[in-house]
Amino acid sequence: MTPPPLPRFHRLPPERQAEILAVARAHFAEYGTQDASYNRIIEAAGMSKTAAYHYFDGREDLLGAVLDEVLARVLAALGVYSPAPDPAAFWSRLESGADALTRHLATHPDDLALAGAALARAGGSAWRGWFVALVEDGRRLGIVRTDIDTALMASATAAVLGAADEWALPELAAGRALDRAPVWLLLRGLWGGGSTEGAGDAR
Template sequence: MPVISAKRMQDRRDSILAAAKQVFAEKGFEATSIADIARAAGISDGLAYRYFQGKRDLLNEVLRAFYERTMVDLEIIAGRDAPFETRLHDLIHRHLFAFVADADLCRLFISEVRTASDYQGSPVHELNRRYTSILVRIVEDGVANGEVRGDIDIRLVRDVIFGAIEHRSWAAVNGRPLDVDATARNLVELLRYGLVARPQTGSSR
């Protein structure tokens, strides 16, 4: 039997992952079979199992690639020598962009993966925790340097931001337009100023 080079093996693995991402996006996780993925990749079912344990393993790897690709950008944003508000805006903007750029994958995560009974404690759950911890770190930095109130509930801020992004982006993952720039700007302004009306500059009493 001829020896397959490491590059050839990696290329084949990448092609299977690309096929899995496509089929999961089209059919959803539950309705997808290894046979569907193998067919899309142009290989046999048996060959797919040589690279992955099953479709759950494939799903985890597809989502891991998504998370790690996005987290590279978020870590760069978090590490910048920039004001808190700038870093917060850029993180929110990048997260919104991820929903728009990978709408099918985000739809799959929201509708099937996160609601699954085995999500808690799963590799994908751990990836999500790492992902959201970058925002927590930015807010903690803001508290430490005096740009953010010291009595703020940081976990609540995290939940508000990611909850708002997900809710607003759900329309986008279902095909409706989302203005990423305006949404990021408005969300940061809402967090900064709250809901109470600000007095008009130069107004007289």
């Protein structure tokens, strides 16, 4: 894993830190994590090469700082998963979390472009934790089957919802109302039936 930025970067005023990371995030999102030019980024951010190397130990260090910030923003949009009291509340919380994440990605295209790289950098651990908690809660409520390994079921659930976000974003961009019923249908099939109380209310 790439080390964090040099401590000197964190001694900059928060506004300046945010400005530098925003410029870098836009470049990495537009040109890709492999092809974005470090020299162009620091020039656009108003830094000399000397200043840039004062704050970052090179291009990969800056990229790591950007991806860490993207991951934090995406996870904040998703929110912390808390156990539901009943199946109806479970489906409601799942819908709320999915909607919040979709809205964030729709309004932050740079985060959308870099989310995959950010999750890969973190090894998926922070992301998987949310889905493991979801699957375990679903099992407790009789919604999710128990004959599949928890980690595998959590990964499969994350894949379905990731695909759902890719489908949902163009719909939102086109101004069309979003009907998540097909997504819940996919999840019910993956999860093996169980209780569907509340699932029919998801839109």
